[in-house]
Amino acid sequence: MGTVEKKVYFFMGTTAEFIKLAPVIKEFKKQKIKFKVITSGQNPINFDDLKGYIGLIKTDIALKEKPRKSSMFSFVIWAFQSLFEGIISLKKEFQDLNKNNSYFIVHGDTVSSTIGSLIAKFHGFKLAHIESGLRSFSFLEPFPEEICRVINMRLADILFCPNQWAINNIKTFKGTKIDTKQNTLIEAFTWAMKTNKNLDFKQKYKKYYILYIRRQEHLYFQKEWTGKIINTILNNAPADLNCLFSIHFLNKDLLPKNLTRNRQDKLITIEKLPYTNFMKLMSQAEFIATDGCTNQEEASYMGLPVLALRNRTERIEGLGKNVIISQDNEHIIKNFLKNYKKYRKRPIQLNERPSTVIVDYLLNH
Numbered sequence: 001m002g003t004v005e006k007k008v009y010f011f012m013g014t015t016a017e018f019i020k021l022a023p024v025i026k027e028f029k030k031q032k033i034k035f036k037v038i039t040s041g042q043n044p045i046n047f048d049d050l051k052g053y054i055g056l057i058k059t060d061i062a063l064k065e066k067p068r069k070s071s072m073f074s075f076v077i078w079a080f081q082s083l084f085e086g087i088i089s090l091k092k093e094f095q096d097l098n099k100n101n102s103y104f105i106v107h108g109d110t111v112s113s114t115i116g117s118l119i120a121k122f123h124g125f126k127l128a129h130i131e132s133g134l135r136s137f138s139f140l141e142p143f144p145e146e147i148c149r150v151i152n153m154r155l156a157d158i159l160f161c162p163n164q165w166a167i168n169n170i171k172t173f174k175g176t177k178i179d180t181k182q183n184t185l186i187e188a189f190t191w192a193m194k195t196n197k198n199l200d201f202k203q204k205y206k207k208y209y210i211l212y213i214r215r216q217e218h219l220y221f222q223k224e225w226t227g228k229i230i231n232t233i234l235n236n237a238p239a240d241l242n243c244l245f246s247i248h249f250l251n252k253d254l255l256p257k258n259l260t261r262n263r264q265d266k267l268i269t270i271e272k273l274p275y276t277n278f279m280k281l282m283s284q285a286e287f288i289a290t291d292g293c294t295n296q297e298e299a300s301y302m303g304l305p306v307l308a309l310r311n312r313t314e315r316i317e318g319l320g321k322n323v324i325i326s327q328d329n330e331h332i333i334k335n336f337l338k339n340y341k342k343y344r345k346r347p348i349q350l351n352e353r354p355s356t357v358i359v360d361y362l363l364n365h
Contacts, residue, residue, distance in 0.1 A: 011105065012038075020185045042112045053192075103362055110145065126158065130358065140217065141311055158362075190350045193283065199277065201284045213291050306323040
């Protein structure tokens with residue numbers, strides 16, 4: 001580490017970012033390296049979700065929170081406000097730092113991560129981007145995440161990639177590329193699966209599958225498409241399975257009103273669950289139909305059949321194995337629902353500890 005202590009800042013705006021950054025934060029705590037957490041205000045972050053894994057974590061610096069229920073317009077306004085607030089209000093925090101010996105860490109592809117990247121570069125930090133190199137190669141899916149990720153990777157000084165495929169995707173990008181072998185997500189996931197071992201959702205819901213639709217492009221710009229997909233799944237899923245529909249204020253109006261009585265009785269809405277509980281819920285499901293690529297990766301660790309409600313995905317985990325991309329094709333969807341059992345695969349084990357690769361590199365460079 002040298003004689004001068006490094007200064008480390010984590011910038012995040014969602015619980016999903018925190019879950020994937022948690023193994024890195026835990027490694028810093030293990031090595032007794034001080035750090036600060038800055039939150040963008042994009043969403044409330046449930047630090048307590050991983051308290052058993054990482055201990056007590058709190059926000060050191062909080063930017064203005066986004067309104068809980070916001071329109072796309074108000075979201076854009078918040079994003080610019082958060083960016084300018086961060087640039088201005090953090091000036092005093094950063095003014096006496098040795099920027100060559102300090103790191104600003106962001107994760108993935110959220111709007112918050114791009115706000116953090118821009119703040120870091122404005123103030124002259126070395127920027128580290130975790131989960132780098134993932135690409136769908138379409139700026140419209142996922143939107144705006146694909147755009148955000150590319151901006152982050154262009155700005156980053158150090159790009160921590162979860163596999164060689166990701167590194168190959170950014171060969172022409174500047175910055176040092178480090179292969180962490182696996183995603184940091186698998187470390188938090190492995191801990192979650194060992195927690196609440198006696199939690200039995202099958203006792204409550206019997207045989208079930210999960211329907212999870214939260215993508216912004218689907219709920220804001222493609223409502224008709226999304227409603228059609230939901231209707232197709234609910235009417236063609238095996239009749240003996242309950243459907244656990246993850247409800248959200250943007251998707252609750254998309255549930256069909258004309259289901260048969262039998263299908264309606266099989267539809268159960270569920271609220272957002274803590275991370276460990278949702279992983280248990282997924283692990284006991286028959287399959288998951290989701291537009292979330294993080295769910296795709298988590299399901300690949302479980303070997304759980306996945307109907308990815310996308311035309312493109314920025315991850316390779318499970319493709320050609322347990323994951324089928326729907327491509328807005330009813331035939332593909334119906335075929336998966338009829339034959340989902342053949343897509344169940346063996347679970348994947350934690351073979352590497354990406355967090356140690358990341359922290360060791362940052363402390364020695």
